Amino acid sequence: MKTARPLIPAWLGYGLFFVLVCVVAGLAILMYREPETDSLLLSWGGVFVAALTIILGVLFWMQYQRDKASTSVEAVNPQLTGAYEQLASCDHELGLVRQLAVELASAISVREAIELTNRYVDQIGIFTVKSYLIYDPRIHGFQQLAYLTEPVSQKQIHALTEAGRALLVENSPKEITKAARECKLDVRVMEGDAKSTRTLNFPSTIVLPIGQSNQMAGVIVIASTQESAIRSAEALDSLKTKLSILAMAIQRVQSFLVDQRSRTQAVVESSSNGVLIFEDDGKTVTLTNGALLEMTGLKKGKVTTADLSVLFAGSVDLESKINEVIKKGNRIKLSNIQLGDRSFDIFLTPIFDYHEDVVAGAIIVNDITHFVEVDRMKTEFVSIASHQLRTPLTSINWFVEMLLSGDVGPLKGLQREYLDEVLQGSRRMASLVNDLLNVSRLETGRLKIEPTPTDLAEMIRGIIKEAEPLIGSKDVKLNFTEPTPALPSVNIDAGLLRQVIHNLVTNAIRYSSKPKSSVEVKLSANQGDEAGIIIAVTDQGIGIPESMKSKIFEKFFRADNAIQMAADGSGLGLYIAKLVMDASGGKIWFDTIEGKGTTFFVQIPISGMLEQGGDKGLIKQTI
Amino acid sequence: MNRKYRILIIEDEAPLITALKQKFTQDGYAVSVAGNGRDGLDSISENRPDLILLDIMMPKMSGLDMLSVLRDDPMKGNIPVVIITNLNAPETLERANQLGVQSAAFLVKANSSLEKIATTVADTLARKVGNRESGAS
Incomplete structure (x- = not known):
């Protein structure tokens, strides 16, 4: 604020006033000495001069007063300026506090809140270490986070944090005091390098509570390698204010987390699967359920992921899997993990926040001991049952074969014909047993796929030759269209693909009834987007009714018109074909018009069938 | 011959x-017969067969157990074996392979005609004779 400058300086005013008084006095004397000459004029002049003198006198007196006032205003001015600057700085501070409050209001995790606050801590000085102990009501322990600006040894970080812990033990709400007393320091370094071995000197170390009394959220330790790290006492005060806001933000986040946890707990507790939720440090466990404790025999309370890793150490490296979940955000399934005499499937899954960052992870443990046992019993049953079924079938097959060969005497026409029927029926039965065994294998284990370079055209010619006798008395022609030029060898599991195509060709023959019909097998290669090798089997048979199209690949399904036409057939062939094609990266589909015919398409990737490790192959019909 | x-x-x-x-x-x-693995071992010593047609699931001693005993015998251990069984779990085939039976000489009875068995036996014997001759030359 500027004061107005006086028109003339005060001293000049006083000077002029004095000169004027002298002039007036002189004139008054003059008028008195010459009264005879024009006295009237002179007396009017005297009056005028006197009046002017009075006016001027008043003016100069006002000026004098004004100058006096101005001098006292100037004396007050610096004080006013100081007050104004202070007000401006408070306003700025308030702005920062408001900005922090707004930012913290949108923080959805304790860490986010801390990292926002860190920026404000950095504004009041340079701190090598900022170490936080934040009370977490979910674990009755502390989140221990440190931020470094230069390498510091883990030992020193712990020593500094220990000072924070001491403050919490001495002076904090009862619950926090208890947790602080029991807490084991294991500070997680969020930023910076904690692998240093040198010892730094920290002349200024400050321990500040985060929040006051019942609003206390924890403690911060800030340490600097410089003598006076903090700019001013005011700066420290402003930091305290900001920490109170941080405390509120943390408590808001935590009350939300506790609420979420209690909802999740309620749901998870009812699950028969063991559930454990861990923080993104890969160690801290924030939630377990009764099923997990029962399965693992761990004690409720202080369970860590390390306890679980130790437990399963014999079968799986759980620790590295947990790290994979946190670092890469992968979902992992571990099948049939043994623990003692029990078997488990273990799922590990990341939990994301709305930034799509991994903020936690879950382990779900499914006790599959019972299923494994049932599966073993089923396999054993199928194996024994099939063996028991096969033995009498073998007798029938072999003796009929001997009779038909005429080795034990010649047969008459009808005898031969009937025995042929017996042999066919018996072989179909053997084939059905094979299908049942195959389905059982495909469903209980991984199908072993071993692709080797194979000449597909040659393989198909073989299948056709084998299938030709099935035509029997039917008026069906079996044709094969090969691509020109011939396809190079393709990587396929010949045993498996042969079974698929053989099934399609025999079906095509079986369900062809019209005279002069044909079954066309076509081998071709597609380029472009839908690249692949395609084997199409087209018949002019009964077709598939519209209502049954969706069920055609289902286990044991046979369309009504198919059952009417041929009583045999297990309803397993297409089911097995689909399992094989799906497992090997291929496709199988069909086009059909009821009463006109059907085309089945099998597509194999250009690169060949996908290899798959496994211990189960399909049983091949030899005969 | x-x-x-x-x-x-x-x-x-x-x-x-x-x-x-x-x-x-x-x-x-020239055919001789034994009803289980243990009798089979005795019969091998007695009859010195050129080839054994071996079932797996049998009382007293299974075919595979008998085969593993036989393979340890330095004198008779290399007699060719054709397995005929109705038990074709993958692990059974794998164990048979380990005991020197090729997959082609592992037949499922219900899926194989007598003719198929006869052909396999003849092929296996022919391979054995072939090996012996090539070994001698």
Whole structure:
């Protein structure tokens, strides 16, 4: 604020006033000495001069007063300026506090809140270490986070944090005091390098509570390698204010987390699967359920992921899997993990926040001991049952074969014909047993796929030759269209693909009834987007009714018109074909018009069938 | 061939023995029979067969257990074996492979005609003779 400058300086005013008084006095004397000459004029002049003198006198007196006032205003001015600057700085501070409050209001995790606050801590000085102990009501322990600006040894970080812990033990709400007393320091370094071995000197170390009394959220330790790290006492005060806001933000986040946890707990507790939720440090466990404790025999309370890793150490490296979940955000399934005499499937899954960052992870443990046992019993049953079924079938097959060969005497026409029927029926039965065994294998284990370079055209010619006798008395022609030029060898599991195509060709023959019909097998290669090798089997048979199209690949399904036409057939062939094609990266589909015919398409990737490790192959019909 | 090939059938199912014996006798083999693995081992010592037709699931001693004992015998350990079984779990085939039985000589009875068995036996014997001759030259 500027004061107005006086028109003339005060001293000049006083000077002029004095000169004027002298002039007036002189004139008054003059008028008195010459009264005879024009006295009237002179007396009017005297009056005028006197009046002017009075006016001027008043003016100069006002000026004098004004100058006096101005001098006292100037004396007050610096004080006013100081007050104004202070007000401006408070306003700025308030702005920062408001900005922090707004930012913290949108923080959805304790860490986010801390990292926002860190920026404000950095504004009041340079701190090598900022170490936080934040009370977490979910674990009755502390989140221990440190931020470094230069390498510091883990030992020193712990020593500094220990000072924070001491403050919490001495002076904090009862619950926090208890947790602080029991807490084991294991500070997680969020930023910076904690692998240093040198010892730094920290002349200024400050321990500040985060929040006051019942609003206390924890403690911060800030340490600097410089003598006076903090700019001013005011700066420290402003930091305290900001920490109170941080405390509120943390408590808001935590009350939300506790609420979420209690909802999740309620749901998870009812699950028969063991559930454990861990923080993104890969160690801290924030939630377990009764099923997990029962399965693992761990004690409720202080369970860590390390306890679980130790437990399963014999079968799986759980620790590295947990790290994979946190670092890469992968979902992992571990099948049939043994623990003692029990078997488990273990799922590990990341939990994301709305930034799509991994903020936690879950382990779900499914006790599959019972299923494994049932599966073993089923396999054993199928194996024994099939063996028991096969033995009498073998007798029938072999003796009929001997009779038909005429080795034990010649047969008459009808005898031969009937025995042929017996042999066919018996072989179909053997084939059905094979299908049942195959389905059982495909469903209980991984199908072993071993692709080797194979000449597909040659393989198909073989299948056709084998299938030709099935035509029997039917008026069906079996044709094969090969691509020109011939396809190079393709990587396929010949045993498996042969079974698929053989099934399609025999079906095509079986369900062809019209005279002069044909079954066309076509081998071709597609380029472009839908690249692949395609084997199409087209018949002019009964077709598939519209209502049954969706069920055609289902286990044991046979369309009504198919059952009417041929009583045999297990309803397993297409089911097995689909399992094989799906497992090997291929496709199988069909086009059909009821009463006109059907085309089945099998597509194999250009690169060949996908290899798959496994211990189960399909049983091949030899005969 | 001047002498008949001797073939030992180790099988516990009487009807199947009958059929096999009939088939191989007719095809010109000298056939002997044992009803389980243990009797099979005795019969091998006695008859010195050129080839063994071996079932797996049998009482007293299974075919595979017998085969593992046989393979340890330095004198008789290399007698060719054709397995005929109705038990074709993958692990059974794998174990048979480990005991020196090729997959082609592992036949599922219900899926194989007598003719198929006879062909496999003839092929296996031919391979054995071939090996011996190539080894001698």
